[in-house]
Amino acid sequence: MCRAVEQFARRELGEPPQPTDHAEFRRRWLLAGRQGLVGSVVPERYGGSGLDAVAATAVLEALGHGTPDTGFAFSVAAHLFAAVMPIVEFGTEEQKQRWLPALCSGERIAAHGITEPEAGSDTLALRTRAVRQGDHYVLDGAKAFTTNAPVADVFVVQAVTTPGGGFFGLTAFCVEADTPGLTVGPPYDKVGLRGSPTADVRLDGCVVPADHVIGAEGAGAGVFAGSMKWERTCLFAAYLGAMRRVVESTVEHVREREQFGAPIGTFQAVSHRVVDMVLALESARLLLDKAARGLAGGSEDEVAPALAKLAVSEAAVRIGLDAVQLRGALGVLTGGDAETLLRDALPSRIFSGTNEIQKNNIARALGLGGSRRTPRRRAAATPGRATDPRPPHRPTHRPTHRPTD
Structure with missing residues (x-):
């Protein structure tokens, strides 16, 4: 399925249309619906493909790898994980029958x-x-x-x-x-x-x-929290595909571009930067895969999706910057895959909860996010009496009888 998705993306999803060209966007959306992309994780009885989170991330990575229009892949993921999955997981049967089939086929957008x-x-x-x-x-x-x-x-x-x-x-x-x-x-x-x-x-x-x-x-709030687990895990797979595409084109570029009589890829400063790009990509993929496997298995862990979101978004920005740098002046020309990735990566550190919020959530899960405890004030020392930081003992209940004489 992933190979078919990549071929579809290369064939049908080239450069993004103008933001106001809604007819072209809908044409693409209907085609994506026929490929099963806009309802991939919805159960088959409602018109979806019934994929779990692991398979869904693989499909979205293929979509991101096949098209330079990462915005379209982002729209597909936002539709699916932030709007459709709340209906799947929390909707009534009547609601599912009413909305899901058309949302899965591409006839309607959420x-x-x-x-x-x-x-x-x-x-x-x-x-x-x-x-x-x-x-x-x-x-x-x-x-x-x-x-x-x-x-x-x-x-x-x-x-x-x-x-x-x-x-x-x-x-x-x-x-x-x-x-x-x-x-x-x-x-x-x-x-x-x-x-x-x-x-x-x-x-x-x-x-x-x-x-x-x-x-x-x-x-x-519970509905929103559920959708965020899907979004922070699966949506970012599209960025894995985009990063992989740019890493591949960067390797090709440094092999072919010559300076001082040799391909620039033979220079250690260049080759090490490319290795760092690969390291960032593969590390991010491992964290996202772990989060997807947890989600597919019913895990309630909130740390794995947050770590995956952090890793993928930061890697996308870093790889975009490195790809621009390694292309030199070519990297800052509009329309190139390096500068396009960088521009598309910048919002990833903000949406689905900023990266600072993700770090707060992770710290809280580690027991580090609570409010500071106010130091207990020590009693002033009285001459001839030892000080004790503990408060004096007080009975926790009133006596139920009068003391005898």
């Missing part, structure tokens, strides 16, 4: 609305509100940096149903794109991932039926 102008990494600070009114909810708010928003048919939207409720205050909704009050802003003009259409979304009095709630009211 987007995930979580980030807001005032709430990025702090997902519990969302301002979008959902108020229950009988058999429906009314949603008001704004979402930012929403991948696939300009072309989406279905939005998975996180909103606050219990203000101040913290983890249990969020609820996830499926909102159809043609819902009155839902509007999508113009596509962003981004430095990287240009083949992935992205925009803001506004919700002004959107009436959403109560049976469009994913999971249950108050379960939104």
Whole structure:
């Protein structure tokens, strides 16, 4: 299957279209749907391919290796892991039958609305509100940096149903794109991932039926956490493919480019840099494979996906920089595979939780992320009395009888 995906990507997915060319994006999307890419991990009974996380990462790496349009691969992964998998894992049977077949075939596209102008990494600070009114909810708010928003048919939207409720205050909704009050802003003009259409979304009095709630009211944070495990693990496989493609072209370049009468690949400074690129790629692949195997096996480990996200994103930036450097002036010309990888890699350290947030999560799992303990104040010394840092013993209950005389 991976070979077929690579051949399809080379044949059909060349340079990314303009961000406003939605017709061309949809043409590509339908073709990807026929290849089984946009529903790869969805069970077969709902129109998907039924792949597990390990197989899904292999397929996405093949997609990233076959096309220079990493933005399109990113859009496929965002659709699948951030929007479709919440329906698979938390949706009712009726919801699955209603939405999944068309989302797997490529007829429809999904987007995930979580980030807001005032709430990025702090997902519990969302301002979008959902108020229950009988058999429906009314949603008001704004979402930012929403991948696939300009072309989406279905939005998975996180909103606050219990203000101040913290983890249990969020609820996830499926909102159809043609819902009155839902509007999508113009596509962003981004430095990287240009083949992935992205925009803001506004919700002004959107009436959403109560049976469009994913999971249950108050379960939104759990739904989001589940989608992030898929996204932080599987989405980044597309970058493995892009890195592998650039490493291969870099090796070819340093073999052919001659200076001082010899191929530059024979110079130790060059060859060692290429070795470092290979080391970064292969190390990142091992961590991502470990995370994928854990996810496929039902592991609840949150450290492995965070480590994989860190390793892949940092490796992608480093390999992009090295590839540009080894090409010299050719590396800074627009349209080259080295500078394209670098531009596409820059956002990877930000989305799906910034790399700083990943380090916080890992530190917390290691028992290092708690709040500092305030040092206990020692009692002042009294002449003739030894000081004891322990508080004096006090009874933990009141006596139930009077002392006898």
